[in-house]
Amino acid sequence: MKAKEFTMNVLNGLSTGVVITLIPSALLGQLMKALSSAFPAFTSTATTITAMTNFTMCLLAAVAAFCVGTAFKFNLIQTGSLAAAATLGAGVVTPTAKGFLLSGTGDVINITVTIVIGVLVAQFIGDKLKNYTVLLVPVLVILIAGGLGMLTLPYVRQVTTFIGAVIMHLTVLQPILMGALMGLVFAVLIVSPISSVGIATAISLSGIASGSANLGIVAGSFTLAIMGASVNSLGTTLAHFIGTPKIQMANMLEKPKLFIPVMVNAAIAGAIGAIFNIKGTPMSAGFGFSGLIGPLAAWNETNQSAGAMILLIILFLVMPIVLGFLARQIFIKQTKLVSPENLLIKA
Structure with a gap:
């Protein structure tokens, strides 16, 4: 073998x-x-x-x-x-x-x-x-x-x-930078053969690092869904974030340029999550929007007020959609770096 x-x-x-x-x-x-x-x-x-x-x-x-x-x-x-x-x-x-x-x-x-x-x-x-x-x-x-x-x-x-401690220490020292990095890394992991959940669990990722990782995955999921919506069915489009963006793994590995818009949006979402102190747990990190695990974990780590709920809706739903449409405008319509056909999920 x-x-x-x-x-x-x-x-x-x-x-x-x-x-x-x-x-x-x-x-x-x-x-x-x-x-x-x-x-x-x-x-x-x-x-x-x-x-x-x-x-x-x-x-x-x-x-x-x-x-x-x-x-x-x-x-x-x-x-x-x-x-x-x-x-x-x-x-x-x-x-x-x-x-x-x-x-x-x-x-x-x-x-x-x-x-x-x-x-x-x-x-x-x-x-x-x-x-x-x-x-x-x-x-x-x-x-x-x-x-x-x-x-x-x-x-x-x-x-x-040690790895977990270093990440948490760096997150405390540079929360925004580490938030962006966590978002980017986990958005890449979720569309790779490697388990994002397994990695998060292995290093006991928690706090802001976990929240940023989830937001990065969510941003990546919506970005892929929206950019490929014109060539994929509605069910397949929804599966990117309701299920898992790993359904794009074959396309991503075949056309590495698809990682660019995903990484950009994931880094932005992760950094914004750190700014607003969005947190998570080792068990929730790596899931993103799937099963509402990321949002629910963030909700349980906040003061659970009406304001917190509105903020989470904006960060886990509104922001990823906006970033997804911006990515489609920039990377598909203007620069033509990516084609919707690159994201076609073949049955």
């Missing part, structure tokens, strides 16, 4: 695992908070739903490993063993006197490292063990990949914690 195909299988599997396990918490968690505040009688139900989605988050490593195993067309023995190893390498399980404590999503970067090792071990073994495959593959994958994952976990955690 070529390195590119191997990498894409891992990234796509990890991204799918992130979507399956983190979206319910990111979407319903924020919604439950809002409903609990508005309707106190709903608090008990909201608490139960929140507990369910929080538990699902703890399964990120196992689910991501299953998705990766499926991408590599592994059999059930290989896939199950990979899931067990990834869970060990994630750091979500802590031994206690009464048993094991399961908490958190784990370190996404170390989950990736563990999965890669597990895939390599499973591929190396292949069918060499013949009749002993069922007995030895789980043992070898879990001990080698899971064991190495547990060994690398403290060091990878230090690296990811």
Whole structure:
């Protein structure tokens, strides 16, 4: 298998695992908070739903490993063993006197490292063990990949914690500049094979950095939707921001010039978000407008006044639309750098 195909299988599997396990918490968690505040009688139900989605988050490593195993067309023995190893390498399980404590999503970067090792071990073994495959593959994958994952976990955690701390520190020192940078970077990530949610979770992106990242994604989403609206159906156009702008990934990678208007608008939106102190959480960063996760997270991080609601509507809806039409005017009609046909989503 070529390195590119191997990498894409891992990234796509990890991204799918992130979507399956983190979206319910990111979407319903924020919604439950809002409903609990508005309707106190709903608090008990909201608490139960929140507990369910929080538990699902703890399964990120196992689910991501299953998705990766499926991408590599592994059999059930290989896939199950990979899931067990990834869970060990994630750091979500802590031994206690009464048993094991399961908490958190784990370190996404170390989950990736563990999965890669597990895939390599499973591929190396292949069918060499013949009749002993069922007995030895789980043992070898879990001990080698899971064991190495547990060994690398403290060091990878230090690296990811350091990256997150540097970003947060720079955001405090230069909020507008870092806001623009976060918006730009995450707008690029959302239309790339790399999971924007996975990266945000890995470095625990929060506060203004998270809010700016979401606004950058929203601006990029609306920009692509509006510039390609003349050649795409209404449903496809809406899918850019209601769903995900990742549907443009193939076009973006084939025609890199499409990144220019996306990056410009995302940087503007991210900087404006920092100016107005728009915040988010590690669980919300990377989603943008999808499922209203970005706006809901920003709402829960504000004083939740009428003025705050108007501001969020302007920043998450009005501003991206205005920026999108400006991008269409500048990059399509005036400079002709981009053609609407470049953004056609082929069925």
